[in-house]
Amino acid sequence: MTSPQPHGTSAPGVPLPETSHQGRDTAKHHNHQARSVAEHAAAVAQLLQPLRSPNRTEVLPLRQALGRSLVSDVTAPISLPPFANSQMDGYAVRSADLPDGGGELRVMPPVPAGASPDGLLPGTAAPIMTGAMLPEGADAVVPIERAVPDRFLPPADQATGQATVVLPSVAPGTYVRETGSDVRAGETALAAGTFLGPAQLGLLAALGMPEVTVYRAVSVLLVTTGDEVVEPGRDLPAGKIYDSNGTLLEAAMRQAGLNVRRTGIVTDHPEKLRGLLRAEGGAVDLIVTTGGVSKGAYEVVRQAMEDHPVEFLHVAMQPGGPQGIGTFEGRPFLGFPGNPVSCLVSFEMFLRPVLAGLFGSPAPRLPLRARLGHPLTSPGQKHQVRRGTLLPDGTVELQGGESSHLMHALAGSNVLVHVPVGVAGLAAGAEVEVWML
Amino acid sequence: MTSPQPHGTSAPGVPLPETSHQGRDTAKHHNHQARSVAEHAAAVAQLLQPLRSPNRTEVLPLRQALGRSLVSDVTAPISLPPFANSQMDGYAVRSADLPDGGGELRVMPPVPAGASPDGLLPGTAAPIMTGAMLPEGADAVVPIERAVPDRFLPPADQATGQATVVLPSVAPGTYVRETGSDVRAGETALAAGTFLGPAQLGLLAALGMPEVTVYRAVSVLLVTTGDEVVEPGRDLPAGKIYDSNGTLLEAAMRQAGLNVRRTGIVTDHPEKLRGLLRAEGGAVDLIVTTGGVSKGAYEVVRQAMEDHPVEFLHVAMQPGGPQGIGTFEGRPFLGFPGNPVSCLVSFEMFLRPVLAGLFGSPAPRLPLRARLGHPLTSPGQKHQVRRGTLLPDGTVELQGGESSHLMHALAGSNVLVHVPVGVAGLAAGAEVEVWML
Numbered sequence: 081m082t083s084p085q086p087h088g089t090s091a092p093g094v095p096l097p098e099t100s101h102q103g104r105d106t107a108k109h110h111n112h113q114a115r116s117v118a119e120h121a122a123a124v125a126q127l128l129q130p131l132r133s134p135n136r137t138e139v140l141p142l143r144q145a146l147g148r149s150l151v152s153d154v155t156a157p158i159s160l161p162p163f164a165n166s167q168m169d170g171y172a173v174r175s176a177d178l179p180d181g182g183g184e185l186r187v188m189p190p191v192p193a194g195a196s197p198d199g200l201l202p203g204t205a206a207p208i209m210t211g212a213m214l215p216e217g218a219d220a221v222v223p224i225e226r227a228v229p230d231r232f233l234p235p236a237d238q239a240t241g242q243a244t245v246v247l248p249s250v251a252p253g254t255y256v257r258e259t260g261s262d263v264r265a266g267e268t269a270l271a272a273g274t275f276l277g278p279a280q281l282g283l284l285a286a287l288g289m290p291e292v293t294v295y296r297a298v299s300v301l302l303v304t305t306g307d308e309v310v311e312p313g314r315d316l317p318a319g320k321i322y323d324s325n326g327t328l329l330e331a332a333m334r335q336a337g338l339n340v341r342r343t344g345i346v347t348d349h350p351e352k353l354r355g356l357l358r359a360e361g362g363a364v365d366l367i368v369t370t371g372g373v374s375k376g377a378y379e380v381v382r383q384a385m386e387d388h389p390v391e392f393l394h395v396a397m398q399p400g401g402p403q404g405i406g407t408f409e410g411r412p413f414l415g416f417p418g419n420p421v422s423c424l425v426s427f428e429m430f431l432r433p434v435l436a437g438l439f440g441s442p443a444p445r446l447p448l449r450a451r452l453g454h455p456l457t458s459p460g461q462k463h464q465v466r467r468g469t470l471l472p473d474g475t476v477e478l479q480g481g482e483s484s485h486l487m488h489a490l491a492g493s494n495v496l497v498h499v500p501v502g503v504a505g506l507a508a509g510a511e512v513e514v515w516m517l
Numbered sequence: 518m519t520s521p522q523p524h525g526t527s528a529p530g531v532p533l534p535e536t537s538h539q540g541r542d543t544a545k546h547h548n549h550q551a552r553s554v555a556e557h558a559a560a561v562a563q564l565l566q567p568l569r570s571p572n573r574t575e576v577l578p579l580r581q582a583l584g585r586s587l588v589s590d591v592t593a594p595i596s597l598p599p600f601a602n603s604q605m606d607g608y609a610v611r612s613a614d615l616p617d618g619g620g621e622l623r624v625m626p627p628v629p630a631g632a633s634p635d636g637l638l639p640g641t642a643a644p645i646m647t648g649a650m651l652p653e654g655a656d657a658v659v660p661i662e663r664a665v666p667d668r669f670l671p672p673a674d675q676a677t678g679q680a681t682v683v684l685p686s687v688a689p690g691t692y693v694r695e696t697g698s699d700v701r702a703g704e705t706a707l708a709a710g711t712f713l714g715p716a717q718l719g720l721l722a723a724l725g726m727p728e729v730t731v732y733r734a735v736s737v738l739l740v741t742t743g744d745e746v747v748e749p750g751r752d753l754p755a756g757k758i759y760d761s762n763g764t765l766l767e768a769a770m771r772q773a774g775l776n777v778r779r780t781g782i783v784t785d786h787p788e789k790l791r792g793l794l795r796a797e798g799g800a801v802d803l804i805v806t807t808g809g810v811s812k813g814a815y816e817v818v819r820q821a822m823e824d825h826p827v828e829f830l831h832v833a834m835q836p837g838g839p840q841g842i843g844t845f846e847g848r849p850f851l852g853f854p855g856n857p858v859s860c861l862v863s864f865e866m867f868l869r870p871v872l873a874g875l876f877g878s879p880a881p882r883l884p885l886r887a888r889l890g891h892p893l894t895s896p897g898q899k900h901q902v903r904r905g906t907l908l909p910d911g912t913v914e915l916q917g918g919e920s921s922h923l924m925h926a927l928a929g930s931n932v933l934v935h936v937p938v939g940v941a942g943l944a945a946g947a948e949v950e951v952w953m954l
């Protein structure tokens with residue numbers, strides 16, 4: 081971080097459980113100008129950049145590499161296809177043997193897929209199966225449907241060596257898949273940073289590579305904080321709510337390929353939080369907390385980080401404005417706000433795209449254009465992130481309002497809807513950028 | 518299956534390894550009219566429908582339920598929010614105490630999040646934190662920024678009980694999140710069949726539910742067949758290719774939440790394939806093979822299924838036309854064609870949407886509209902599935918041609934592009950349906 085000094089905007093006057101908090105320099109608390117989304121994303125990228133190191137790579141069998149990304153370019157060790165082969169079930173021929181109007185050719189033994197056939201003599205045709213290697217000398221395939229007879233000959237007829245077939249004329253190259261027509265040996269088959277989904281892993285397999293060098297999954301210690309949150313399944317005392325941040329973020333992180341280590345809920349005791357982070361933070365690449373970062377009086381994460389190079393600041397974004405960033409005993413640290421929707425938006429706006437940019441995994445969200453189904457208003461000085469449902473016709477229906485506490489509305493959404501800084505309102509039908517969730 | 522008799526379109530004349538194959542009734546081999554994509558999808562749905570049974574459900578902790586789907590509607594056991602709470606850090610007030618122009622109120626002890634506060638007496642204001650329960654009697658919140666003084670009072674000043682704050686007038690309900698404003702107790706929070714992603718699991722947690730009843734993951738025995746295919750990492754003899762189907766389909770299936778059991782490659786020996794399916798098929802919900810289903814002479818899957826209620830047919834689709842469907846010793850069976858791109862298209866067109874429809878998991882592909890970046894041609898009597906890259910501006914660039922062997926082109930694609938039956942060509946700029954991969 082370029083600015084490792086903690087500073088904040090909390091209001092220090094309310095009775096606080098920690099006396100250490102009382103000693104805060106009031107100079108730290110005046111309102112700094114909010115950071116832009118891009119500036120904060122850049123700060124997160126700078127924080128996590130050291131994770132992209134040669135120490136953090138591993139070699140995995142293809143089946144274990146799903147969702148990872150390539151450390152280096154993959155050069156094709158062979159061409160695909162590796163040899164010219166037939167695109168059809170039919171007859172491999174020398175096209176010169178079939179002048180205008182076609183001709184009658186002697187039928188040779190068939191070429192099944194997987195065989196390495198003898199060369200094709202002039203005046204002959206070899207039954208050939210889809211994918212089978214074209215015999216030396218052959219330069220075209222006539223589909224079986226266009227042959228007379230239009231079915232392969234019984235073996236008995238072939239055994240005599242006298243069987244013939246009448247075939248139409250054919251241009252050289254017809255129904256032949258040429259060597260290297262998909263990718264040529266020596267070309268870059270996949271670039272460094274490529275996300276390894278089914279098709280990319282399938283391509284590596286087709287190239288004969290049983291394993292691949294990938295970045296290790298980023299590991300995260302995920303800590304939910306707050307006196308007001310209770311584990312699901314317990315009784316819910318008056319004034320408390322169930323913790324959804326832990327479940328929501330763990331699932332989002334796991335879906336994005338992170339290894340997540342979750343702790344229980346930490347109540348508002350900074351010393352307890354520090355102890356937990358000391359005990360468990362050493363084993364992970366990144367610490368993420370939720371809650372305790374805003375302007376309230378009981379901000380456990382702010383308090384716990386007082387003597388650490390952690391900044392608490394406001395990003396010009398709604399929801400998810402209050403953010404913490406820095407290191408805790410050398411370990412990268414991000415403090416997300418306590419509201420569930422703010423948490424998910426923080427993850428989608430900062431952690432996910434930064435990891436995608438650094439590693440290629442998770443895959444970045446594809447930005448799409450959509451038309452608003454409703455009008456909306458937005459705080460003009462902030463980047464607003466609404467939730468919505470993208471319909472097949474390209475319309476997006478907003479789910480819930482601006483308020484960040486609407487988990488049910490979030491659960492009914494399939495996109496994030498972006499309203500950039502400088503836009504205070506949009507009419508129904510206006511075009512917006514959406515990200516598929 | 519309504520039509521359990523095997524029938525086919527293979528050409529039986531070429532020398533075949535299995536004498537049993539020679540005995541095929543030629544009546545079975547004439548060309549049936551191709552089945553439509555919708556008809557085949559319906560047949561797959563009928564085949565797999567019995568898997569949606571109460572026997573195939575389980576109760577999982579939320580963190581293990583990612584990617585599964587709900588067996589039943591979830592009725593909200595509590596409202597969200599469970600109680601009226603503050604949307605801001607500020608002062609909880611009785612709005613009637615602040616007539617036009619506002620007024621001065623006595624400051625009460627603060628209400629942190631998680632507390633169950635005393636009722637608010639007339640003429641008083643309670644400092645309240647975001648998310649904290651609104652005291653009985655309070656009906657609005659004034660943000661701290663609008664108070665005079667505009668910060669919370671030090672505890673010493675409060676202890677005297679004499680501290681006051683000047684607040685503007687405020688409408689009832691201002692900055693109050695009402696009980697049940699997201700979802701009300703007794704309402705359906707999530708419907709049966711809902712895919713459980715991060716937001717849906719987060720909602721269940723917010724509702725206090727630590728576990729959820731889901732369908733068990735569908736298990737698949739995945740068998741790659743063909744004399745021509747070799748495991749990646751081995752030497753590649755002339756005429757052979759590396760098996761990419763196994764890796765490609767295993768990854769696609771795992772990404773879709775299936776449990777995949779893979780065998781080694783089965784070469785073209787029907788008896789060996791039957792033995793394998795007997796040995797391993799009993800432990801899974803579904804058998805999927807690749808290869809050996811088309812019109813060629815060496816079709817091991819067709820041959821192995823001769824005495825089983827399996828249909829081999831042609832779907833009016835390019836690629837992926839040849840398909841097998843039925844049961845092997847009572848076990849649902851799908852035979853995909855041998856080409857990698859055809860395999861993936863078969864999975865995306867039949868298995869994935871059918872599972873999505875039956876269970877809600879995997880999530881269905883979202884169909885989007887896009888504009889073609891290039892013109893294309895298509896066989897008018899078939900549903901063509903091309904691969905492409907959807908750009909943020911809504912244009913789709915086709916990757917590779919019609920040919921189904923282009924793994925490298927597939928690996929560079931992020932969408933499937935649909936060209937329906939009856940369309941023989943489209944101009945650049947034409948609107949098409951695409952599915953995000």
